[in-house]
Amino acid sequence: MEDFIRLFLNVEVMLRTWPLLKQGLWMTAQLCAVVIGLGLVGGLFLSFLAMAKSRWLRWPAFVVIDVLRAVPPLVLLIFIYSGLPFAGLDISPFAAVAVAFFLNNSAYYAEIYRAGIQSIPAGQTEAARATGLTSAQAMAYVVLPQAVRNVLPDLLSNTVEVVKLTSLASVVSLAELLYSANMARSLTYNSSPLVMAALIYLAFLWPLVRLVSRYQRKLAV
Amino acid sequence: MDGLDRFLNTFFNGAIFARYLPDMLAGVWVTIWLAAAVIALGLTLGLLLACLRSYGNRVVNLCIIVFADLGRALPPLVLILIMYFGLPGLGVRLSGPLVLILVLGFVLAAFAEEIFWAGLTSVARGQWEAGRATGLGFTQTLIHVALPQAIRLAIPPLVNRVLAISKMTALGSVIGVSEILAVASTAQSFTGSAAPLTMGAIAYVIVFLPLVILTRILEHRYAWKV
Numbered sequence: 001m002e003d004f005i006r007l008f009l010n011v012e013v014m015l016r017t018w019p020l021l022k023q024g025l026w027m028t029a030q031l032c033a034v035v036i037g038l039g040l041v042g043g044l045f046l047s048f049l050a051m052a053k054s055r056w057l058r059w060p061a062f063v064v065i066d067v068l069r070a071v072p073p074l075v076l077l078i079f080i081y082s083g084l085p086f087a088g089l090d091i092s093p094f095a096a097v098a099v100a101f102f103l104n105n106s107a108y109y110a111e112i113y114r115a116g117i118q119s120i121p122a123g124q125t126e127a128a129r130a131t132g133l134t135s136a137q138a139m140a141y142v143v144l145p146q147a148v149r150n151v152l153p154d155l156l157s158n159t160v161e162v163v164k165l166t167s168l169a170s171v172v173s174l175a176e177l178l179y180s181a182n183m184a185r186s187l188t189y190n191s192s193p194l195v196m197a198a199l200i201y202l203a204f205l206w207p208l209v210r211l212v213s214r215y216q217r218k219l220a221v
Numbered sequence: 222m223d224g225l226d227r228f229l230n231t232f233f234n235g236a237i238f239a240r241y242l243p244d245m246l247a248g249v250w251v252t253i254w255l256a257a258a259v260i261a262l263g264l265t266l267g268l269l270l271a272c273l274r275s276y277g278n279r280v281v282n283l284c285i286i287v288f289a290d291l292g293r294a295l296p297p298l299v300l301i302l303i304m305y306f307g308l309p310g311l312g313v314r315l316s317g318p319l320v321l322i323l324v325l326g327f328v329l330a331a332f333a334e335e336i337f338w339a340g341l342t343s344v345a346r347g348q349w350e351a352g353r354a355t356g357l358g359f360t361q362t363l364i365h366v367a368l369p370q371a372i373r374l375a376i377p378p379l380v381n382r383v384l385a386i387s388k389m390t391a392l393g394s395v396i397g398v399s400e401i402l403a404v405a406s407t408a409q410s411f412t413g414s415a416a417p418l419t420m421g422a423i424a425y426v427i428v429f430l431p432l433v434i435l436t437r438i439l440e441h442r443y444a445w446k447v
Binding site: 003004007008066067069070071072073074075076078079082083086087160161163164165167168170171178181182185190191194195197198201202205206208209210212213216 | 228231232290291293294295296297298299300302303306307310311335339384385388389390391392394395401402405406409414415418419421422425426428429430432433434437
């Protein structure tokens with residue numbers, strides 16, 4: 001038990017390595033902002049393509065979405081980070097992570113938007129068009145707000161997944177929270193920094209996970 | 222055409238594909254059995270926990286909820302690093318594949334418990350009452366009346382989650398498990414070519430695309446019924 005506390009819950013080590021982890025946390029926050037922002041926008045765009053009238057737009061969109069859902073995000077990341085330099089494109093770890101997770105998340109967000117938009121009856125669009133709105137306006141002001149509200153729990157739960165996903169950036173040596181914690185572990189020969197990183201993730205994500213459960217229970221009834 | 226030739230040679234080099242095909246097949250096999258073990262552990266444990274939760278014992282339920290929340294809120298890679306690098310300090314040395322199966326199995330169990338539980342709470346109260354009224358006990362009603370309906374409701378979200386977590390077996394490459402990604406990365410550094418990475422990505426598409434298509438089929442079938 002004493003060994004356990006010394007190796008995993010060592011407050012002295014945690015305090016000593018906190019500055020390193022704080023920098024990592026800041027990097028994780030930046031990553032989250034970029035990846036979530038890009039994913040939300042890219043996903044919306046991809047969902048429009050997947051619902052386009054022309055099958056020449058629709059089918060490629062589905063192929064892209066399904067392939068992106070079949071390939072693990074870490075594989076996509078390694079492919080972009082270690083593969084693209086062979087094609088003469090040198091890419092920074094941050095850009096590699098941003099591009100890889102942008103692609104991965106767009107596919108997931110696209111599926112959620114599509115489910116939301118298709119849950120809105122066609123009469124809503126027709127009514128909006130009848131009042132003189134263009135189809136773009138009808139989508140933006142009438143359909144989308146209702147659609148997003150319907151799939152808010154799924155959007156939220158996917159966003160939690162995105163935040164967890166950013167920990168994979170440690171594999172390509174981007175100094176985010178997990179990378180910093182693991183570095184601190186190897187410097188101190190002590191696992192407490194990793195436990196501290198886990199606690200930091202928990203502090204941010206536990207409330208969101210609770211919220212997702214709450215929402216979903218309400219829908220089930 | 223020179224540029225295109227170079228591109229094809231870099232990412233789709235046939236000679237390298239052929240040379241590493243046996244290694245890659247071994248990697249595919251490792252990925253498949255790891256995923257199978259994770260799915261078996263996760264679904265069994267998740268179902269058991271959801272059933273246990275329906276008995277309504279306060280202390281037990283609190284433990285289950287905390288377990289499910291932790292499993293859903295913590296990034297799996299953090300847990301993998303803690304178990305793989307931390308536990309040896311206590312004299313507990315687990316192999317890479319075992320760490321991967323335990324962590325991903327627990328994470329899947331956390332999600333599966335929530336999904337099965339959502340299914341159980343969606344079964345109408347009258348179903349429970351009818352079951353009890355015919356003389357079945359609580360456990361019998363749970364197993365023969367509530368659970369079959371709950372599981373059917375749970376299947377579409379469950380398949381999505383199983384897919385997402387099976388793909389995470391790629392994290393094994395970080396702790397030296399020789400699954401698809403590890404094989405591809407090793408081959409990439411040996412050959413100095415990006416072709417093995419392409420090969421790895423293709424292998425993942427072949428292994429997991431059927432599951433993705435299954436989620437689409439289930440989604441359609443589910444949409445029809447509602």
